[in-house]
Amino acid sequence: MEFCNYRKETSERSNSSNWAKKTLVEKTGFYFDAIEGCNENNQNVVTHLMERARVDVIDGQATDRNVLSSIINLEGRDVLQRKINFAKAFQHPLTYVLYCDEKEAVWVFTIDSLTECEYTATYNSYKEFSDWIASIKGWRSTKPFREREDLPYFDKMLRQAGCAWPTNIDCFISNQNFEPIAILEFQNAKNTEVLKHCNNEFFLGKIARTNQYGYTVYDNDIRRWQSQEILRVQSGLRLLVVTWAQNSLDFILKEIEIISFPALPFSQDWKRHSKYQQLMHIFANSHNTEVAKTIMHNFATYKFKYFPPNMRSEYDQPPLSIKDRSFPYIYYRYKNKVVGHPEELPILLEELLEHK
Numbered sequence: 001m002e003f004c005n006y007r008k009e010t011s012e013r014s015n016s017s018n019w020a021k022k023t024l025v026e027k028t029g030f031y032f033d034a035i036e037g038c039n040e041n042n043q044n045v046v047t048h049l050m051e052r053a054r055v056d057v058i059d060g061q062a063t064d065r066n067v068l069s070s071i072i073n074l075e076g077r078d079v080l081q082r083k084i085n086f087a088k089a090f091q092h093p094l095t096y097v098l099y100c101d102e103k104e105a106v107w108v109f110t111i112d113s114l115t116e117c118e119y120t121a122t123y124n125s126y127k128e129f130s131d132w133i134a135s136i137k138g139w140r141s142t143k144p145f146r147e148r149e150d151l152p153y154f155d156k157m158l159r160q161a162g163c164a165w166p167t168n169i170d171c172f173i174s175n176q177n178f179e180p181i182a183i184l185e186f187q188n189a190k191n192t193e194v195l196k197h198c199n200n201e202f203f204l205g206k207i208a209r210t211n212q213y214g215y216t217v218y219d220n221d222i223r224r225w226q227s228q229e230i231l232r233v234q235s236g237l238r239l240l241v242v243t244w245a246q247n248s249l250d251f252i253l254k255e256i257e258i259i260s261f262p263a264l265p266f267s268q269d270w271k272r273h274s275k276y277q278q279l280m281h282i283f284a285n286s287h288n289t290e291v292a293k294t295i296m297h298n299f300a301t302y303k304f305k306y307f308p309p310n311m312r313s314e315y316d317q318p319p320l321s322i323k324d325r326s327f328p329y330i331y332y333r334y335k336n337k338v339v340g341h342p343e344e345l346p347i348l349l350e351e352l353l354e355h356k
Contacts, residue, residue, distance in 0.1 A: 002059065002062045003056070003058075003066075003098055005056040007055075008054075008074070011164075011165055012036075012168050017246045018186060020244040021171065023342060024242075024345065030181075031078075033082050033083060033086070033174065034169060034172075035083060035087075035172065036168050037050035037052065037097075037165055040137075040227060041138045042137065043138065043310070043311060044313075045311050046230060046231065046235075053071065054101065057100050057102070067119070068109075068114075068115075068116075068117035072114065078178065080111075081114060081178045082178045084112070086174070091309075093111055094110070094112075096110070099126075099129075099154050104125050104126045105124055106126065106128075106129040107119065108120045126157040127161040129158065130161035131161070131163070133163045133165070137163065137166075172184065173240075181238065182238040183232065183235070183239050185228060186244065187199075187242065188245060189248075190246065193250075194245050194252065195339065199221070199330050203225055203328075204283060204284035205277055206281065207219045218277045220277070225261075225330060226261065229304055233306045234306045238353075240256075240349070251337075252335065253335075254332050254334060257333040258303060258325055258331050259303070259304075259331065260326055261301055261303070262280060263300040263301055263302055263315060264276060276299050279291055279294055280295065280328065283295065295320065295328070300317050303325075336348060
């Protein structure tokens, strides 16, 4: 058995109208790459950085050397080197997954360098591979997947089997030496004005709705920001955010210093759990100082600290403080709002990255 016709498929749908990313790629001396899959387990640790390719299977004998050569041809030597180096920031090799729709089989390789590739596993069905993803996650999502007709067959089958391909990392930045220096999150403020977009309002649950059972549900961004903070803390890389929109030339450039998370849930006290969420929701909409004080004096928060190979949650007990970075909030090292001058984005990004 041998692999041929390596090609890329993705479950992600990049936004071709992202002028912010296009400008940075064209106007800076940095490299901007994505990682197709990043697995974070139920212990809040990144366990795998994953790329993938669809292949055909023919008669012959596949070797690690031939597989690596084909992956280099597909990815490009420089791009693959940057992805390998990014995985190393998490103390992992790059995991590379080959799959064949006609056989519904999957082969997994690990790549340590441009000369080191090792076959690690075969899964004889997409269901087996989906189960493996579930095992490295340590949990299965109970939420229904948002199905799209344009998804690759591979992704449809993984979702049907119960555990989807891990989420991607939209962008990481490398220098001229192919060394990763930052993770970059693009936020499309298409539903709000760019300059009025506030991460902390959505982090704390600005939007409330009533579910099918008549209970109030607060749609916060806590889980999303947990994932980003795990990346920052475990890798030691800087975490930047660019807020932009298709119909605006404004942007916001930010660097996150640290995130303090509300200590939820109170599994034995759902009344207290709901009260914490309600207070955060009220504060997100009103910025009322009395509400903030109520949170500070009655509830706890936690921050992530990485002690390889474990991620630890370190708790802050009341009274909390914004000054001490213990109030539930996303704290910034840098934040700059720019009105109507998109050409300043690459200049400001380069200046920001020059200053450690």
